[in-house]
Amino acid sequence: MIKIEKLHKSYPIGKDSLHVLKGLDLHIKEGEFVSIMGSSGSGKSTLLNIVGLLDGHDEGNYFLNGQKIENLDEKKAAILRNKFLGFIFQSFNLITYKTAVENVSLPLYYQGMGRKERQKIALQYLEKVGLKDRADHLPSELSGGEKQRVAVARALATKPKVILADEPTGALDSITSASVMELLKEINRDGMTVFVITHEEDIAEQTDRIVRLKDGVIISDELTAKKVNA
């Protein structure tokens, strides 16, 4: 599903450049549930953004669903994002003046789907995350955990192949974190590839595979106990 070979990424900082990803190799197959761990500044978000086509890479190869990603213009990137990828952010990134159901249906809008159908699907996904009764609430009227569940529903709405989550529980307490993780597990059980960044060991333990980054290189990549035992 996601295949990365010798991936490099640097950010220009003034005249110098900061080498953030130093030749990563990573292969994530369809249906995997992978977490990335690493200290702050190790390049986790950078990696996820490249995988999510929000940012480009400097060197190396990246294949998404078998398609080589290079010379991508914004329009193609937008289409691929819409078709293959669903994002969940630490800070939820809901559109503040849209209700829960409107937020969830937004990616469908950019798919060109008609309004009624969009509404229907969005409600289905809100139901899936247990927030059907909050469909007409604005984000400001929802708790953090509820917001993140709306964001999950939004990421799921287009039935993407991969869910990319950058510290989805970073802003949540342990109980709401657990409910969001439950959701991600359920999604994964349905066959979606889930790729999640986290700082917390116990969150990572709930995934199938942990990739550890340090200073832009992968220092370990192993299946979790849960997966090994299974």
Add this chain to the structure above:
Amino acid sequence: MKFLFDKDTWQEIYSSIRKNKTRTGITIIGVMWGIFLLVVLLGAAKGVENNFNKLFGDFATNSVFIWGQSTSKPFKGFQEGRQVALKIDDIEKIKQEVKGVELIAPRSQDGGLVIRKFQSGNFNISGDFPVLDKIQNKDLIYGRFINDNDIKEKKKVCVIEEEVYKQLFEKDEYPIGELVNINGINYKVVGLFKESQTIRLGDNIHIPFTTFQQVYNRGDNISWMIITGNAESSIVQIEKDAKLIIKNLHKIHPEDKRALGGINLGDMFKKITGFLIGMQFLTWFVGIATLIAGVFAIGNILLITVKERTKEIGIRRALGAKPWEIKRQIMLESVFLTSIAGAFGIIFGGLILMLIDATLGKGPDAALTNPTVDIPIVLIAALTLVVLGTLIGLIPAQTAVSIRPIEALREE
């Protein structure tokens, strides 16, 4: 094009506007003010122009009135202070020698007591040729004006003004063929005309010029004359030439400025026209400048909101919005705001014009007449707005997509 008719497109715009009520209000007011000014000023200018046109009315605008006064310089043995009396022969001379003259009418006037049955009143009596009707376009209610036969046979006929009729006749009485007594002589009424709303020459009763000459014992003297120029000629030049000839005939010093009086309608008209053109130019200038300022304000505020909405735009792009979709949305927003503002401006402008019309545009002393703006001008202004709105929307639209989604999202 499909997206224009898509409910979602408009809902996006609606929610974006609803979210930014104040800035939307402010920008709308900017453009509205511009087009409002344009409509009101153009309408008022038109009203003033109409008023001037009404003022000149049926009167030939390229005409000059000339009469005799007293000389201010001694000349050829004559003392200064001599009274100049224009002669009927002057008319022929001017006709022959001044180029560009179209019509020329000598006039004689006097006052008189007019009696009919038990009614009476004091009125102005004018001795005229039929040509006056061509110059002034008498608005006849009944009958006719003086004709050539009246002149030739020195007939005792008269053409009376409505005001005279009202004083001397019973209501609904038919005046034609009736007799009125002017200074002791009976005249038959042959015509009834409406008082001129515009340039009033103080005519109450017209009688044939020749009759006047005889009855009032004027000999060859005339009171004054009206000359009109043809289309190609300059009425100012005609006035100069005619005065020179008269001065020559009456032995007046060529430099004598007081000896002959004159009012040049053509000259006045030209000055007023120039003033009106200037006013219209100013109106356009002010209106368009305000409009452009308003549109720039919209562009500027859109730019600010685009920056405010950087994050939102980043989210949309992460969710799969293509750059073009973002762009056209912002441009449409710009066009929509400018158009709405324009529409309100036009409507309010129209209402104000109606109000002006109702308060200042009624009655004979109205400052304006029928202040209106031509539909094509309004349409052009509206179209300009849409075009400007599109163009100015390009800037924030481009800004919105020039930020990469990753940067947009990172911004906290």
